[in-house]
Amino acid sequence: MILYRPVGTAELELIHKSGDKEFPPRLPEQPIFYPVLNEQYACEIAEKWNTKTGDGFGYVTRFEIDDAYISQFEVRTVGKITAIRVFNDNNPNTIFDLKYNKP
Numbered sequence: 001m002i003l004y005r006p007v008g009t010a011e012l013e014l015i016h017k018s019g020d021k022e023f024p025p026r027l028p029e030q031p032i033f034y035p036v037l038n039e040q041y042a043c044e045i046a047e048k049w050n051t052k053t054g055d056g057f058g059y060v061t062r063f064e065i066d067d068a069y070i071s072q073f074e075v076r077t078v079g080k081i082t083a084i085r086v087f088n089d090n091n092p093n094t095i096f097d098l099k100y101n102k103p
Helices: 009-017 039-048
Strands: 002-008 058-064 074-077 084-087
16 A cells, blocks of 8 residues: 655655655654555645644655555545544554565
């Protein structure tokens, strides 16, 4: 499955520092990691939220994750049809240590 994650410049730099292999630990003000299934929605988040902090730039990461792994999470529409996020109510931080492009 292809997922998208809006990020700011600082988070993008940390992703690059990992060799583009993992997301950094969540910040205290952003405790929940939730990827989205729609690139348009990810761009909207990056534009409306990520540009308001740091250096004012927002980016969208695109990554593929194993279908079997992601199937344990619930997919929900949040607000409008393009706002689809991946959730796990039992442990919202389960995907916290998501490492991508790894077997």
